[in-house]
Amino acid sequence: GNSVTQMEGPVTLSEEAFLTINCTYTATGYPSLFWYVQYPGEGLQLLLKATKADDKGSNKGFEATYRKETTSFHLEKGSVQVSDSAVYFCALSRNTGGFKTIFGAGTRLFVKA
């Protein structure tokens, strides 16, 4: 079946450090891939998405590239800020006659000033 695996957290970084959060997926066909972010006390919100192989999603300095050959969608940011502290979820969506979004377990990021 479809599944998403992302690196366990928490990840703790200093401000301006480089961020990578790994995400791999298992799916039949060609799913759409997403990164969502959850700030304290809020629901998840879309950070970026990619809908086909080699697509790069980007938003707010974050990027992720849809790699079909490695079934990966790693999240990166060149210079994190304290305000990026949140929980990040990798997800895939596939229409199989109704559709669901499958989420990874989430990775908590702490950024220190």
Place this chain on the structure above:
Amino acid sequence: DAGVIQSPRHEVTEMGQEVTLRCKPISGHDYLFWYRQTMMRGLELLIYFNNNVPIDDSGMPEDRFSAKMPNASFSTLKIQPSEPRDSAVYFCASSFTTDNSPLHFGNGTRLTVT
């Protein structure tokens, strides 16, 4: 656009009581999802609707849980009777019909059952 609206934001109740959570999806979205989030189990899909019709309720944990969507702008999740292990944050989300459409989440209802 007001986004997905959930009420109440917080609910504290005693074991055995009935709890009703409410959700107003974004206008025009034809999919509605109910999720539960806990530290132990993460984000779990409970049930989802398409055009007000329940499509998959395999995530509903027990018969104590039920969900309805009487029209395109309103859904409820009911727990009767509630138990302490139901304590969690419950999220409602909505989206359009295509698989590259993202989910739009409400801010959740934090339920505490004592």
